[in-house]
Amino acid sequence: MKSNTLTKSQPRLKFQEFIVNNTAQGSACHIFIAQPTPLEEKNFGKLFLLLELTNFQNKADEIFTKIQKSIATNYYCAEEFIIEVAFENALQQTNQLLQNITAAYGDEWFKHFHAIIAIAKDQEVHITSAGKVQGFLIQNDRILDILQQENTHANVNPLKLFSSILSGNIREGDSMFFSTESILDFFSQEKIKRIIQENTTEEAIRNFTEILSQSQTHNFAGIIVKTESEVLSGTNFITGTKETLTDEVQDSMQSLIQKEQTTHELLTPSLWPKIKTNLSSFKEKNNQKYFTPAKQEDKKEEKKQSKQHIPPSMKRALLLIFEGCKKITYWITKGLSILLRSVWSLLQKDKVKRFPAKMVHFPQRTGGILARIILAFQRLSRPRKILLLLSIIFIVLFAQSIMHQGSKREEEKSLLEYETKIDDAAKKIDESKAALLYKNEEGARAFLIEAQTILASIPETISVYQEKVEPKKKEIQTQLNEINHIRNFDNEAQVVADFSSINANLSLGALMVLQDKFLVTDATNGTMYTAKEDENPEIFVENSETQDAIKTMTKNNDVLMGFTQGAALKNIDLEKKTLTDVQVEFSTSEKQASDLNFYGGRLYVLDAEKNQIQKHIKTASGFGKGENWISDTNVDIRDAVSIAIDGAIYVLKKDGTIIKLFAGNKDPEFKQFAMEPKFSEARKITTLEEGKNIYILDGKNRRIVILTKEGQLVGQYISERFTDIRDFAISNDEKILYFLNNVQLYRVSISQ
Incomplete structure (x- = not known):
C-alpha cells in the first residue's frame, strides 16, 4: 500500500x-x-x-x-x-x-x-x-x-x-x-x-x-x-481502503453540524436547548433499555447480509458436503432400528435372547472389516455396548440437527437472494417511470424488460411469490402495455352483421368495405354475400357448385376484382351481381401467389417463389405477361404473405417484417418499430393511397397493428373476440376498423 x-x-x-x-x-x-x-x-x-x-x-x-x-x-x-x-x-x-x-x-x-x-x-x-x-x-x-x-x-x-x-x-x-x-x-x-x-x-x-x-x-x-x-480532493490516503475518505467527510460534516448547534445555543437566550439536550439523552437511554433486542436483530440481519456473498467454488463444496451428509444419515438411520433392538436385548436377563436370530448369524454372513467390527462389538461388556450404542445415537441425532440447521440457513440465504432480486426489479420499474417522464419510451421499455427477466428467475415456490412477485409482474405488464400502445376493445367492438342468419356453418373468406355495404366471400366455394349495417345479410352471388373460391379482393380504380384459389382473376359486377373472367398471362409460380394488388391501372402480383413482384400491363383483352418489378438484388421476399400499395409497395413477411420498396428498390429510410410482443402469425397488410398509416393483421396474437408509413408505432388493438379472424379492412377516413371473425362482422372506432 x-x-x-x-x-x-x-x-x-x-x-x-x-x-x-x-x-x-x-x-x-x-x-x-x-x-x-x-x-x-x-x-x-x-x-x-x-x-x-x-x-x-x-x-x-x-x-x-x-x-x-x-x-x-x-x-x-x-x-x-x-x-x-x-x-x-x-x-x-x-x-x-x-x-x-x-x-x-x-x-x-x-x-x-x-x-x-x-x-x-x-x-x-x-x-x-x-x-x-x-x-x-x-x-x-x-x-x-x-x-x-x-x-x-x-x-x-x-x-x-x-x-x-x-x-x-x-x-x-x-x-x-x-x-x-x-x-x-x-x-x-x-x-x-x-x-x-x-x-x-x-x-x-x-x-x-x-x-x-x-x-x-x-x-x-x-x-x-x-x-x-x-x-x-483528498491527500495521503491508503490505497485500497475505500472507507478512509468517507469517514473523513462524515467526521467533517458532523463537526460542522456540532459547531452550528453550539453557536445556536450560545446565541439563544433560553434554557430550552439544554432542556432539549437532556430530553434527547433521556430518550436515547430509554431506547437502549427497551429496544436493545431490536437493535440486536438489526445487527444479526446486517451480519447475515454481509455473509451472503459466498464464492461459487465454496458453494459447490458445501453442496457436496450436504449431499454426503444426507446419504450417511440415510444409511445410519436404516441400521438404527437394528441397533435399538440390540440395546433392548442387552437389557434382558436371558443372554441367549440378547440378539435376534438375524444378529446371531450376522458375522457368519458377512466378511472383512464389517465382520471384525461386529465380533469386536460382541466381545464388549454390556455397559460398554450400551455406552457405544448411545454414543452412536447421539452422533446421529447431532448430525441430523446440524443438517437441519444447514438446510434452514440455505433456505434463508436463498430467500434473501430472491428478496434482493425483487428489490432490483423494483428499481428497474422506478427507472422506467423516470424515463417516461422524459418521454423516453425505448429506455423505459428496456428497463421493464430487464425487470421482467429478473423476476422470471425467481421460482414460484418461494413463500413471498404471491405477495411480492406477482404484483410486480402485473405492474410491469401494465406499463409495457401502455408503452406499447396496446388497447383492448372487447367492450367496444360492435356487431355490424351476423352471417349465421344465412347459415350457421358458413366458412367466410375475404372482406371488402364498399361505400354503403360490405362484400364477403365464401372460403369453400364461389358464393358471395353482402350486408349493410343493422340489416340481415343476403346472398350476393350464388355459386356453390364451383370450388374455386375467391381468396382476396382488390380494386382497379373503381372496378372490383377477385383472385381465386385456382389463380383466376374475376371482374365483380356489383350492379349485375355477376363474376366474369379477366384474361391474365400468369406464370406457373404466379398461380401460387398469396396476394395481388392494383395501382395506376397496372396489376402487381406477389411471386414469393421467384423472390419477385410481377408487374402486368393493361391490354385490350386483359393484362399481359408479367415483368420483374424488383431490381434490388439484396431484397429477400421468399417468405412474404401480403402486399399493399400507395405508390410504394409494402411487403409483409411471415415473421412480421415489413419491406418498403420504391421504384423496385428497398427504401433505406423506412425503419420498422421493434414490436413487443413480436409477430407470431402475420397474415395481411393494407393501406390507403392517401392514408397516413399501414395496418397489419397478426392472427395468433389476435391483434391489428398500426404503423406510420415511416415504420413508427401508432397503436396495437387487441380483443378476445379475435378467436377466428378471417379478414379486416379500414374505412376511408381511417377512423373505423372492420374485422371479420368467424361468421360475424365487427366494427370499432380507433383513435390515432
Whole structure:
C-alpha cells in the first residue's frame, strides 16, 4: 500500500439569475435564491423563486417581500424532514398569505401575478407555478417545456393557487431554465438551448442580458440551474481502503453540524436547548433499555447480509458436503432400528435372547472389516455396548440437527437472494417511470424488460411469490402495455352483421368495405354475400357448385376484382351481381401467389417463389405477361404473405417484417418499430393511397397493428373476440376498423 492523492467528481447544482429592467412602466420582477446554512441545505436543499407582477407595481416590493419571507421561513423551519411534505406545508401557508393580501388589496392584482417556486436538493427537483411563466429542461440535444401551461387564474381561489407540484430528477449534464413569459418574444427554444449548452452559466446570463437590454417595452427575469461536476480532493490516503475518505467527510460534516448547534445555543437566550439536550439523552437511554433486542436483530440481519456473498467454488463444496451428509444419515438411520433392538436385548436377563436370530448369524454372513467390527462389538461388556450404542445415537441425532440447521440457513440465504432480486426489479420499474417522464419510451421499455427477466428467475415456490412477485409482474405488464400502445376493445367492438342468419356453418373468406355495404366471400366455394349495417345479410352471388373460391379482393380504380384459389382473376359486377373472367398471362409460380394488388391501372402480383413482384400491363383483352418489378438484388421476399400499395409497395413477411420498396428498390429510410410482443402469425397488410398509416393483421396474437408509413408505432388493438379472424379492412377516413371473425362482422372506432 502506498500514499496517493484522491480526486473524486460529483454533480452539483449551480444557480445563476438575471433581472433586466428596461422600463418603469413594465412589469415588476423579483428573484430570490436562498442561501441556507450547510445543515439546512443538507436537509432541505435550496429554495428559489421567480415572481412577476404586470400591474400594481407600487405594491410589488411589499407583496414580493411577504411571499419570500413566508415560503422561506415556513419551509426551512419545517418540523418534517421529508422535503415534499415540508414544501407542501410551506405552500399552504403561502396560499393563506395570498388570501390575506387579496383581502387587503382586492383581487385585481392577483390576475397579474405570475410565479415559479421550486426546491432543488441534490438532483431532486420539485416545482410549482402560477400564471404565465416559462420553464424548460435541457437534456442532451433536446429542450422540453416542463410546465406546458397557459395559466390564467382570474377565477382561481388564492388558497388553491400553489396546489400542483411537478417532481422529478435532473441528471448530470442537464440544465433547467425558468423565466418570465415575454422572453419567448426574443428567443426561440432552440436558441435558448444553444446559449445554455454552449456556455458557462455566467456567459449564458451575459448573452441573455445583452440582447434583452435592447428592449424598450419589457422587463425580464430568468434563472439558470445547471448540473456541473465538483471535484473533491483528498491527500495521503491508503490505497485500497475505500472507507478512509468517507469517514473523513462524515467526521467533517458532523463537526460542522456540532459547531452550528453550539453557536445556536450560545446565541439563544433560553434554557430550552439544554432542556432539549437532556430530553434527547433521556430518550436515547430509554431506547437502549427497551429496544436493545431490536437493535440486536438489526445487527444479526446486517451480519447475515454481509455473509451472503459466498464464492461459487465454496458453494459447490458445501453442496457436496450436504449431499454426503444426507446419504450417511440415510444409511445410519436404516441400521438404527437394528441397533435399538440390540440395546433392548442387552437389557434382558436371558443372554441367549440378547440378539435376534438375524444378529446371531450376522458375522457368519458377512466378511472383512464389517465382520471384525461386529465380533469386536460382541466381545464388549454390556455397559460398554450400551455406552457405544448411545454414543452412536447421539452422533446421529447431532448430525441430523446440524443438517437441519444447514438446510434452514440455505433456505434463508436463498430467500434473501430472491428478496434482493425483487428489490432490483423494483428499481428497474422506478427507472422506467423516470424515463417516461422524459418521454423516453425505448429506455423505459428496456428497463421493464430487464425487470421482467429478473423476476422470471425467481421460482414460484418461494413463500413471498404471491405477495411480492406477482404484483410486480402485473405492474410491469401494465406499463409495457401502455408503452406499447396496446388497447383492448372487447367492450367496444360492435356487431355490424351476423352471417349465421344465412347459415350457421358458413366458412367466410375475404372482406371488402364498399361505400354503403360490405362484400364477403365464401372460403369453400364461389358464393358471395353482402350486408349493410343493422340489416340481415343476403346472398350476393350464388355459386356453390364451383370450388374455386375467391381468396382476396382488390380494386382497379373503381372496378372490383377477385383472385381465386385456382389463380383466376374475376371482374365483380356489383350492379349485375355477376363474376366474369379477366384474361391474365400468369406464370406457373404466379398461380401460387398469396396476394395481388392494383395501382395506376397496372396489376402487381406477389411471386414469393421467384423472390419477385410481377408487374402486368393493361391490354385490350386483359393484362399481359408479367415483368420483374424488383431490381434490388439484396431484397429477400421468399417468405412474404401480403402486399399493399400507395405508390410504394409494402411487403409483409411471415415473421412480421415489413419491406418498403420504391421504384423496385428497398427504401433505406423506412425503419420498422421493434414490436413487443413480436409477430407470431402475420397474415395481411393494407393501406390507403392517401392514408397516413399501414395496418397489419397478426392472427395468433389476435391483434391489428398500426404503423406510420415511416415504420413508427401508432397503436396495437387487441380483443378476445379475435378467436377466428378471417379478414379486416379500414374505412376511408381511417377512423373505423372492420374485422371479420368467424361468421360475424365487427366494427370499432380507433383513435390515432
